[in-house]
Amino acid sequence: MNEHVKRRSVPRIISENFVILILMVAVYLLMWAMDGHDFVAMNNLSSMAYQLPILGLLSLGMMIAMLSGGINLSIIATANFNGIMIAVLIKSMAGGSMLDASGAVVLLCIIGAFICSMLVGVINGLFISLLKIPDILVTLGTMSIVGGVNVWLTEGYTISDFPQSVLALGNSTILGIPSALIIFVIGAAVASFILNRTSFGHELYMMGSNQQATRYSNVSLVKVTVQQYMLSSFFAVLCSLVMIGQLNSVKADYASSYLLVSILAGFLGNVNPFGGFGKVAGTVIAVIILQFISSGLNLMGVDSFLITAMWGLIIIVVVIVKGAVPKIKKARLERKNSN
């Protein structure tokens, strides 16, 4: 086994994600074959580039929570909360209309909302680590509270007409590339750096594999968990900036259907739901696969609900294939041995 590792010449990013990379190419070719030129047209590519970052950023946030075997159910609520806080703060500081707000005020409000959203992460982390409550319950509670605050702040209505400076963050192009995509790429790179190159990242993976052992090696679980959920909230904040840019409005229940999809994306991207394993690259590839499917089917005029069903089917198929591969390998090995 060791020799095999030394001999390996393909980069790790490919070898680790071999199955889903093949799946990605297969889905791409399939969609190309079914849609023809439309799928590879500039139009479709750019619309994919706009849609991808929202699910992508949420999935990254979810993946970070999944690395310790948890789930962050409050992530969508946090994203909406951040957007609503920006709107409410700007409105109160600029007096009524958001369009009149000056650049400095806008910046201040974004920072203010950012701090509030981070606070959600801190609360999540503290409850999980200090009281040892399962992640899913804590984030279920905070999802309910933060979602309730969202409804309360907006009274169930949509708040729209953001100043141009806020919109530019998520809805402009730099050298022809949508800024949302740039935010996503930078976000993924930062996440990858933090998880693979910093001591926090190593501690997080360790905590996911074996909490007890991590505690005995003098790592503060409280600190790591709080940092983990702050990072998760950070991606919710990025997502909210992109959403504001693209929708020019905030509402308490935007993107709520993405909650379960982001868990699926993490799972499809080889993140172990029990914690300890999972890479940023895998999650990004998984999100791209889901986007290919949804854009491709969309071009064919397929109902959006069928697309959701397709995502579910893909997961089940991947699960079954993944389960079958070791069995086939084993059977082949046995046959070889008997020969």
Add this chain to the structure above:
Amino acid sequence: MLLKFVKSREFFLFMFIVVFSLAITVVNPNFLTVENFADLLKSFTVLGIFSLGVLIVLLSGGFDLSFTAIAQVAQYVVVYFFVEYEVDNVFFAIIATMVIGALLGLVNGVIIYYYHITAIIVTIATNSIYIGFLYVITEGELLYDIPESFSFLSDTKIFPMVNASGAEVGICVGTAFWFLLCILVHLFIKHTVLGRSIVAIGGNQLSASRVGFNICRTTLFIYTFVGAMAGFASLIQCAVFQSVVPNSMVGHEMEVIAAVVLGGASVTGGRGTVLGTFLGVLLFAVLSNGLTLMKISPFFYQIFTGIVILLSVSVNALQDLHRKHSQVRVQVKED
């Protein structure tokens, strides 16, 4: 024995409900009327029946997010075909919804058991598959034409009483079914081999299989059972609301799970009681009804729910931590 009960979670919940009810009654005396209570129980019957299924899954250490989608499908199929072929028999409908629900649940069980995937992932996937296909096939069309006999579940009262204005009040048949199911599930968990094996698997799957419990049969049963409960609940839901809306229940999975957890079930399995679950649902019911009667803005309801969830799991966790710290002392006392 009594001391143990006083210290138990059920007692804590019960006291909480009593105190909260008293507070509401002081503000609005309308709360403590038979009429209001019957209505309150009726509107939470669906959640209550869902919660019985979820309790069984959580007891076994599993998880299910697809039961609302199963309910949605079962409800739509049954109402559609009953109207189409003019079958108007509520008991046949109950069996039909439960069978459809059970089959859809069995699919979950098969995938979870034979491919060893986390239940949460499988059920999210099946949830989107069921709901997706339901929408695609029905094109999201609503059904308002509910067979008349279905109202037996929501309108017929057992032990009807007549109130001051001459209207009939009392517990409706659907709610009575819920109570009956609570008792049956309680007996099932406590006194049957299959019920004990569910709890055993939740405690420790490996030990359970070494002791000789049949893990395969139990796992399949658990998910089939959730499906059947979801199917039954869906029929009551459509009887109460007199319409079938393809997205009326989906998305509310977490509320049900919250109620069960509030009742003391642990998400890691092996712990939970029917009484606790019942009280958890009741607390939610009293909370939502009370906030309305106290004329508090409905915007706050969600916040309250969240705070109650966090508070109750925190109390649970603190008790656990405390128990762990004082484990030695407890053992000495018990001797």
